[in-house]
Amino acid sequence: MNWKRASIAAATAAPVIGLFAWGLTRDPNNIPSPLPGRQAPAFALAVFSPGQGRLTRPVGDTVRLADLKGKVVVLNFWASWCLACRDEHAALSQMAATYEGKPVQFLGVLYNDVPDKGMAWISEMGGQSYPSVDDPGARVAIDYGLYGVPETFFLDANGRVAYKNTGPVTPGTVRLKVDSLMAAAQSAASVTPSATPSSAPSGAMAKDTSRPSAKAGSAK
Amino acid sequence: MTRLVASNAILVAAAVSALGALLTPIAIHKGRRDWLMLSYAAVYTNFVLVTLATLALVWGLVSHDFSISYVAQVGSRATPTFYTIISLWGALEGSIVFWAWVLGMYAAAVVWFNRHREGNLVPYAAATILMVALFFHILLIGPANPFQPVVPVPFDGPGPNPLLQNHILMAVHPPLLYLGYVGFSVPFAFAVGAMLAGEVANDDWIRLTRRWTLVAWGFLSAAIIAGMWWSYEVLGWGGYWAWDPVENASFIPWLTATAYLHSVMVQERRGMLKLWNLNLMVGTFVLTILGTFLTRSGIISSVHAFTQGTIGYFFLAFIAVVLLAALILVAGNSDKLGSEGRLDAPLSRETAFLVQNLFFTVFMFTVLIGTLFPLVAEAVRGVKVSVGTPFFNRMSVPLMVALLFLMGVGPALPWKKAAGAELKGRVLPGVVVGVLLGVAALLGGARNGYAVLAYVFAGFALGVNAAEFVRGANARVKAHGELWVTALMRLVSANRRRYGGYVAHIGVVLVALGVASSATFKTEQEATLKPGETLTVAGRTVRFKNAWGREEKQRQVIGATMELMSGSRVVGIIEPRMNYYPTQQQPVPTPEVRSMLSGDLYLNLMAFKQDGSNITVKVIWEPLVPWIWFGGLVVCLGAIIGIWPSRERQASRSGSANAAAPPMTEGRA
Numbered sequence: 001m002n003w004k005r006a007s008i009a010a011a012t013a014a015p016v017i018g019l020f021a022w023g024l025t026r027d028p029n030n031i032p033s034p035l036p037g038r039q040a041p042a043f044a045l046a047v048f049s050p051g052q053g054r055l056t057r058p059v060g061d062t063v064r065l066a067d068l069k070g071k072v073v074v075l076n077f078w079a080s081w082c083l084a085c086r087d088e089h090a091a092l093s094q095m096a097a098t099y100e101g102k103p104v105q106f107l108g109v110l111y112n113d114v115p116d117k118g119m120a121w122i123s124e125m126g127g128q129s130y131p132s133v134d135d136p137g138a139r140v141a142i143d144y145g146l147y148g149v150p151e152t153f154f155l156d157a158n159g160r161v162a163y164k165n166t167g168p169v170t171p172g173t174v175r176l177k178v179d180s181l182m183a184a185a186q187s188a189a190s191v192t193p194s195a196t197p198s199s200a201p202s203g204a205m206a207k208d209t210s211r212p213s214a215k216a217g218s219a220k
Numbered sequence: 221m222t223r224l225v226a227s228n229a230i231l232v233a234a235a236v237s238a239l240g241a242l243l244t245p246i247a248i249h250k251g252r253r254d255w256l257m258l259s260y261a262a263v264y265t266n267f268v269l270v271t272l273a274t275l276a277l278v279w280g281l282v283s284h285d286f287s288i289s290y291v292a293q294v295g296s297r298a299t300p301t302f303y304t305i306i307s308l309w310g311a312l313e314g315s316i317v318f319w320a321w322v323l324g325m326y327a328a329a330v331v332w333f334n335r336h337r338e339g340n341l342v343p344y345a346a347a348t349i350l351m352v353a354l355f356f357h358i359l360l361i362g363p364a365n366p367f368q369p370v371v372p373v374p375f376d377g378p379g380p381n382p383l384l385q386n387h388i389l390m391a392v393h394p395p396l397l398y399l400g401y402v403g404f405s406v407p408f409a410f411a412v413g414a415m416l417a418g419e420v421a422n423d424d425w426i427r428l429t430r431r432w433t434l435v436a437w438g439f440l441s442a443a444i445i446a447g448m449w450w451s452y453e454v455l456g457w458g459g460y461w462a463w464d465p466v467e468n469a470s471f472i473p474w475l476t477a478t479a480y481l482h483s484v485m486v487q488e489r490r491g492m493l494k495l496w497n498l499n500l501m502v503g504t505f506v507l508t509i510l511g512t513f514l515t516r517s518g519i520i521s522s523v524h525a526f527t528q529g530t531i532g533y534f535f536l537a538f539i540a541v542v543l544l545a546a547l548i549l550v551a552g553n554s555d556k557l558g559s560e561g562r563l564d565a566p567l568s569r570e571t572a573f574l575v576q577n578l579f580f581t582v583f584m585f586t587v588l589i590g591t592l593f594p595l596v597a598e599a600v601r602g603v604k605v606s607v608g609t610p611f612f613n614r615m616s617v618p619l620m621v622a623l624l625f626l627m628g629v630g631p632a633l634p635w636k637k638a639a640g641a642e643l644k645g646r647v648l649p650g651v652v653v654g655v656l657l658g659v660a661a662l663l664g665g666a667r668n669g670y671a672v673l674a675y676v677f678a679g680f681a682l683g684v685n686a687a688e689f690v691r692g693a694n695a696r697v698k699a700h701g702e703l704w705v706t707a708l709m710r711l712v713s714a715n716r717r718r719y720g721g722y723v724a725h726i727g728v729v730l731v732a733l734g735v736a737s738s739a740t741f742k743t744e745q746e747a748t749l750k751p752g753e754t755l756t757v758a759g760r761t762v763r764f765k766n767a768w769g770r771e772e773k774q775r776q777v778i779g780a781t782m783e784l785m786s787g788s789r790v791v792g793i794i795e796p797r798m799n800y801y802p803t804q805q806q807p808v809p810t811p812e813v814r815s816m817l818s819g820d821l822y823l824n825l826m827a828f829k830q831d832g833s834n835i836t837v838k839v840i841w842e843p844l845v846p847w848i849w850f851g852g853l854v855v856c857l858g859a860i861i862g863i864w865p866s867r868e869r870q871a872s873r874s875g876s877a878n879a880a881a882p883p884m885t886e887g888r889a
Contacts, residue, residue, distance in 0.1 A: 002551045002552060002554050002555055003551070004551075005550075005551035005554055006547060006548045006551030006552065009547040009550070009551055010544060010547055010548070013540075013543045013544070013547060017536065017539065017540045017543070019592075019595060019596065019599055020513070020519065020536050020539075020595075021533075021536060022599055023519040023520075023595045023598075023599070024517060024519055024532045024533060024536065026519075026595075026598065027518075028518070028519065028520055028521035028594065028595075031604055032604070
């Protein structure tokens with residue numbers, strides 16, 4: 001028995017096995033977005049679905065990110081052909097209504113779709129409480145590095161991306177993110193009139209969730 | 221009922237495998253050879269039980285028994301019966317059942333053919349293969365159990381993944397792959413058996429498994445080619461190889477196995493490279509398991525998404541156990557594996573094999589490292605990277621070109637030492653064909669150095685290998701006065717292994733020519749056409765006639781009828797389609813390929829107006845791509861020639877007493 005050779009061989013194999021064991025704890029498809037912590041890309045998009053009640057914006061109105069300064073923005077990219085968007089629709093619509101009157105703006109962005117189909121989808125789903133804008137040519141989606149739909153970006157009051165959610169959002173996630181962003185905005189406002197960027201809790205929240213949606217790709 | 225039969229069959233098979241494997245060392249230790257018959261019986265029983273479980277699963281699929289979890293997962297009443305049957309390997313659990321069945325079949329066959337052999341090699345090999353079988357049974361009982369009850373029983377299921385029911389090759393590629401992958405369990409088990417039995421110094425484990433290794437290699441080669449073809453015919457991108465981890469997983473063990481097929485001849489002939497061959501075989505088996513692990517655990521990002529779960533940990537544990545056990549065994553036996561001979565001259569076939577092995581090993585590590593690099597990078601630097609085609613192409617093209625050259629050098633060189641004059645005669649045809657092809661490539665417009673070299677060396681290898689047939693046949697004509705064709709047939713059948721190898725070489729040359737040509741001269745164009753408009757690519761014109769749609773049982777089909785033109789005459793109809801499956805949001809592209817000797821006209825429907833007023837179509841001219849598939853067939857033909865039992869061997873087998881004699885009479889390359 002040549003134990004020297006055996007132990008050299010085993011010593012070579014061990015780190016490889018260790019690497020695989022570690023790798024099993026990772027999700028290779030989870031590619032973190034570089035956006036959290038950075039200024040959100042600007043946009044100016046026209047409303048095609050007005051929303052309901054006091055959240056209404058008239059159809060054709062242009063929504064600019066710059067005009068939403070001071071508000072927490074929940075930017076939800078969706079499409080009528082997207083199945084996972086159906087799962088999150090009620091949660092988003094309800095949460096938007098809950099935050100009515102607070103400095104929060106929910107906004108839907110239609111991705112790779114036509115407004116007519118978007119409208120049909122909204123009425124099929126029983127309405128959408130907040131307005132949706134169209135993104136012709138998916139230009140804004142490209143700016144936001146969209147990987148698929150649905151993806152939801154939470155922007156703080158200073159227009160920075162605080163958090164990105166991939167796949168359908170849950171009411172809990174929305175409440176957690178929006179509340180903490182509102183709290184951060186308030187405390188920043190109470191300390192100094194002009195909010196300092198460092199006070200935003202982006203560091204702690206610059207995390208991507210895993211991707212539970214049906215975009216895992218195709219099998220061969 | 222079906223479910224219970226199947227899951228109990230697997231449970232019993234697991235117990236039988238474990239008992240059979242345990243019994244072997246006990247029987248040998250106690251000197252009870254009669255007990256060994258029991259462990260052989262365990263191998264046969266295992267096969268019967270796994271066959272039962274496999275048939276039960278197929279029956280469950282065909283009878284739409286949605287109380288079985290696997291059927292509920294991949295079955296659907298709308299799926300045609302043919303695709304229902306082949307969805308046996310359409311998802312993880314079914315694939316593992318199929319794997320276990322193939323393994324059981326190989327085990328039963330190899331034990332049956334070697335049941336009369338004296339000594340402890342075959343019993344230990346049987347025990348090893350039973351241990352491997354046990355691992356797969358554990359998978360089937362644990363993380364990949366296809367026979368779980370479903371309550372309440374659904375009325376219908378989602379059906380298999382649309383991509384997997386869109387082409388006939390889905391019936392061909394996976395079984396070939398499993399037959400190849402699993403086949404390497406046989407030589408591996410014999411290698412381990414030889415080490416356990418202390419018989420590693422003689423070459424019996426190699427002789428007894430020579431054909432089995434070639435069978436596995438032939439299936440794996442065919443599987444790789446069929447996988448390329450499938451990807452080419454189904455995915456609509458006009459390519460056949462993307463260095464995706466799943467493709468690499470099948471290619472990596474192929475590289476070590478190919479190296480083994482050559483280096484093993486040096487051992488048989490010269491008594492050298494014994495330790496190396498043992499390592500290559502153990503390595504090939506570990507790499508098949510590693511490949512399965514990489515693709516099935518979800519550890520590496522791939523376009524092929526498989527179900528993920530705890531199965532990765534099981535595979536990892538298995539790899540760790542196999543690696544550790546094999547390493548200890550190999551190291552423990554390494555002192556017995558000294559070389560009997562030594563290299564006599566730098567210009568000899570041994571040296572060519574040695575260099576070839578070096579290149580294949582470097583190739584294997586290149587692909588392996590490229591595949592694993594994203595994992596390493598994340599572990600070491602915490603960054604996400606992806607290693608794509610540019611890396612693999614840059615690294616592998618020089619290696620492939622060099623291997624093409626060696627494929628011409630090896631057959632031209634004799635064993636031990638080459639004599640100048642004879643060598644010249646053997647190399648000359650290669651040089652002529654190589655120069656001709658190189659000039660043709662330059663005239664055709666190839667300007668990339670490696671591309672031109674690929675043509676030159678492919679021609680060189682073609683010339684040398686083909687000349688071997690001519691030379692041998694001529695010699696026979698001279699010696700025996702036979703007809704040339706008869707001489708050729710007898711030449712091949714008297715030295716099946718050698719000439720089978722040359723046939724395989726010629727097949728590889730055809731593949732290489734197809735790959736080089738499609739990489740160098742491919743042209744493509746995309747256009748939006750109204751009815752009556754034409755598009756010309758590489759001198760071939762197609763005209764858009766009309767778009768249409770139709771309902772099929774399990775899908776909706778949108779197609780475009782394109783007319784292939786010759787002047788103003790319509791000489792053919794090509795209909796690229798898009799198939800819409802209800803479970804899939806996006807359509808499955810279904811390109812249509814018109815194959816000619818000189819290449820493929822590849823049409824893919826990219827988009828269409830709903831009213832049929834225009835379509836967007838991609839037309840690709842793919843020169844010599846059919847040669848790849850044909851070359852693959854030739855490679856398999858070579859393997860079959862090498863496997864086919866020769867008359868001398870059959871005669872000598874009947875007398876089992878002189879078990880050591882027949883290999884000496886076998887044709888040797």
